[in-house]
Amino acid sequence: MTPQVEQLKISGQLPTPRGVALAILELSRRDNTTLGEIAHVVQTDPALSGRLIKLANAVSCITRPVVSVQEAVVRQGMATVRHLALGFSLLDQYRKGACDAFDYQGYWSHSLLMALTMQALGQRIRVAAADELFVCGLLAQVGQLALATAYPDDYSAVLKAHHDAPDQPLVLHERNRLETDHGELGIVMMGDWGIPRFFTDPLAHYEDPAHAGFPHDSRANSLLLMLRLSHRLADFALAGTAAQPDLARQWVEQAAALDIAPEQAGAFIDEVLASWHEWGGLLKIPAAALPPFAEIYHGHNDAEDAEAESEPPLRIMVADGNAFTRRKTMALLVEDSSHTVYPADNGNTALALAMEVLPHVILARYDLPLLDGQELCQALRATDEGRRMHIVLMTDEHNEDQLSRAYEAGADGYAPTTLSAKGLRTRLRAAQRTVQLQAAWEKDRTQLRQIAAELAVANRRLANAALTDLLTGLPNRRSAMDQLEQAWSAATRSGLPLSVMVIDIDHFKTINDTYGHAAGDAVLREAAEALRTSARREDSVCRIGGEEFLVICPNTDLDAAMYSAERLRATLSSRTIAVGETTKKITASIGVAMREPGTADIDALVSAADKALYAAKQGGRNRTRTLQRSHPL
Numbered sequence: 001m002t003p004q005v006e007q008l009k010i011s012g013q014l015p016t017p018r019g020v021a022l023a024i025l026e027l028s029r030r031d032n033t034t035l036g037e038i039a040h041v042v043q044t045d046p047a048l049s050g051r052l053i054k055l056a057n058a059v060s061c062i063t064r065p066v067v068s069v070q071e072a073v074v075r076q077g078m079a080t081v082r083h084l085a086l087g088f089s090l091l092d093q094y095r096k097g098a099c100d101a102f103d104y105q106g107y108w109s110h111s112l113l114m115a116l117t118m119q120a121l122g123q124r125i126r127v128a129a130a131d132e133l134f135v136c137g138l139l140a141q142v143g144q145l146a147l148a149t150a151y152p153d154d155y156s157a158v159l160k161a162h163h164d165a166p167d168q169p170l171v172l173h174e175r176n177r178l179e180t181d182h183g184e185l186g187i188v189m190m191g192d193w194g195i196p197r198f199f200t201d202p203l204a205h206y207e208d209p210a211h212a213g214f215p216h217d218s219r220a221n222s223l224l225l226m227l228r229l230s231h232r233l234a235d236f237a238l239a240g241t242a243a244q245p246d247l248a249r250q251w252v253e254q255a256a257a258l259d260i261a262p263e264q265a266g267a268f269i270d271e272v273l274a275s276w277h278e279w280g281g282l283l284k285i286p287a288a289a290l291p292p293f294a295e296i297y298h299g300h301n302d303a304e305d306a307e308a309e310s311e312p313p314l315r316i317m318v319a320d321g322n323a324f325t326r327r328k329t330m331a332l333l334v335e336d337s338s339h340t341v342y343p344a345d346n347g348n349t350a351l352a353l354a355m356e357v358l359p360h361v362i363l364a365r366y367d368l369p370l371l372d373g374q375e376l377c378q379a380l381r382a383t384d385e386g387r388r389m390h391i392v393l394m395t396d397e398h399n400e401d402q403l404s405r406a407y408e409a410g411a412d413g414y415a416p417t418t419l420s421a422k423g424l425r426t427r428l429r430a431a432q433r434t435v436q437l438q439a440a441w442e443k444d445r446t447q448l449r450q451i452a453a454e455l456a457v458a459n460r461r462l463a464n465a466a467l468t469d470l471l472t473g474l475p476n477r478r479s480a481m482d483q484l485e486q487a488w489s490a491a492t493r494s495g496l497p498l499s500v501m502v503i504d505i506d507h508f509k510t511i512n513d514t515y516g517h518a519a520g521d522a523v524l525r526e527a528a529e530a531l532r533t534s535a536r537r538e539d540s541v542c543r544i545g546g547e548e549f550l551v552i553c554p555n556t557d558l559d560a561a562m563y564s565a566e567r568l569r570a571t572l573s574s575r576t577i578a579v580g581e582t583t584k585k586i587t588a589s590i591g592v593a594m595r596e597p598g599t600a601d602i603d604a605l606v607s608a609a610d611k612a613l614y615a616a617k618q619g620g621r622n623r624t625r626t627l628q629r630s631h632p633l
């Protein structure tokens, strides 16, 4: 401990909790204090009671909600309650102070977000109780508050100097002027408050982790990474909108070191920021609501988009049972890239995850637990999706037998586990080419399918146009003959009768001559519409000549056809049709014929109806005739 810190402690100038928090702190130092006694003291402070209950519920989502202070105290334990009471007490007492350049509100806003991030990370990475991590985050920078409290004027000068020379770390500015720094001071204070060294040791190094020297797989190292990530998230939330996209990307890169895959980052951050906003309201600390993290993160510029297009982002799965090498590989993969990386810590998880997220590339350790790399490869290659994946097996030693077994199992490549960033990029390039080819092929296939679909539509339109009379929309002569051919075949097969009628508008030439061709066209359209809507549903009305219509009547004998024809004739003659400026009544003559054993083909049938039509015209028009046997009509 430096003399300055010693001096500060003696002079009593450092922030200290008061009231209930102080009582709890002192009570918990005694050997025989019970949780019931602590709960009793907590209850005397309604604000503290509410905050403890809220926190207890935030981390115990599986069990039933906590509703009483006693329960919250039992669930959190004496040490945690003591530290939470301390943190909240400091927050309430030091909302403002004499240090002009110190942003007290901003300090608590940052600390609160660190606390909530630590708590949320604690739910994923179980290095300590989530409530303890909350306190650890809340007090992580309490040394700054202490310096602002003890040396208000000097610390203002320190902050101004840091503002003018931001490249130099704050601790250096602090040391230059005050011969101590917030890190050192904070750790001493927390030690005095009984916060275990397990929490305070990483605090000494998290702002400069390169010199920490903790073993990579140690809890202290995890805690250090968590503190760093929490600090970065608080920096991100409090930064201006211009700086946020870059900070967001840095955060995602660093989060990979704690197995938080980039696509999980958004949901994680949004959730933490939502609770920050909520707690901010509760504690009356600024905590602005931010847009969804994905929106900030994807604020790419055009140059980046162009780059991404030339090197498409990949879905990459890193399957490695060793947490350290897995995180290292993940960190290398997300560095300067927009790849999405999925971690798996054993072969079974890797297989299930691969089938779910369909990665483009799999980097799998040969010695994966449960299902080794070779077995994973074989299992994947047995599936359609798995055959498209680019699989690189990784091993520690160069072993010829393993190498040949890896290729036999279907691996695309082989790499040492100690792969450098450059080596990794080289291997990804091959996968990227395959993905680009697959994407180009997929694009071509989609385009071809589109063209084929458009052609089919165009062909159908053409076919329809070729079979449709443009003026009336009715099937034209060609279509009529096709339909009649089909009806003829059906009648041959079924032995059912088949009849046709030929309908010709009377004195149509006069309409044309009197009112003009356009008026004639209008009359034809009206007549066609009248015939189409009045004919029986199973009959087909077609226009086979100028003012001549053919009606095909399947499964209809002569009597029924004559009856139906007469109905159509009556319909036409009852209509008043607008012709130019005036209206006109039209009539039509109809010839009917039924297929008989002696009828040779469809031409003979239509010709028989034509002859009957001629008879109708001869008989005075506006009538229906058949020549096949005498008929009362």
Ligand SMILES: Nc1nc2c(ncn2[C@@H]2O[C@H](COP(=O)(O)OP(=O)(O)OP(=O)(O)O)[C@@H](O)[C@H]2O)c(=O)[nH]1
Pocket (backbone or CB within 6 Å): 471, 504, 505, 506, 507, 508, 509, 510, 512, 516, 517, 518, 519, 520, 521, 524, 545, 546, 547, 617, 621
């Ligand atoms: N407006 C118009 N007229 C057409 C069309 N097709 C044919 N015509 C005319 O229809 C008339 C047919 O007349 P005709 O077959 O001589 O006999 P009609 O005047 O109908 O007298 P009948 O059939 O003997 O009652 C001709 O003047 C053709 O020019 C068309 O698409 N539009």
